[in-house]
Amino acid sequence: MRMWCIQAACAAFLVAGGASAIAAEHVVLQKGKAFSTKKISVKLGDSVKFVNEDPFSHNVFSLSDAKSFDLGSYGQGGAKSITLDKPGTVEVECAVHPDMKLVIEVSK
Structure with missing residues (x-):
């Protein structure tokens, strides 16, 4: 009985700890020669x-x-992704359409 409790506690700890470490994926559409947003905020490790x-x-x-x-x-x-692995401001542009601009704020 005691062994089962220890295993259950360890499993609960791993699940709880893993849930907070899951990175999110943010989707930005490109339509009408524009990004679907001008600015997004993401967490370190998000894509x-x-x-x-x-x-x-x-x-x-x-x-x-x-x-x-450079994607x-x-x-x-088509779709391409990046992972944000450093905090700070990322200024994104399209080489084909220079008016397309997006700012990604990456926080810890």
Whole structure:
């Protein structure tokens, strides 16, 4: 009986501890030569998925210190993701459409 209680307590601890460590995925749509939002706030370890709903290609990139990346070009129906692994401000743009801008605030 005592062994079962210890196992149950350990399992409860692992489940509770694991639940708070789960990263979230945020989806940002690309439609009408615009991001679906101008600014989002995420937690460290979260990911942002960019989904192209336009009938032409987009190229999402950032030169920010908090996250520098270039997802390359992808067409309608395509999606690419990034994981935010450093706190700070990430300024995102589209190389194809320079008016497309998004700010991601990454907090601990």
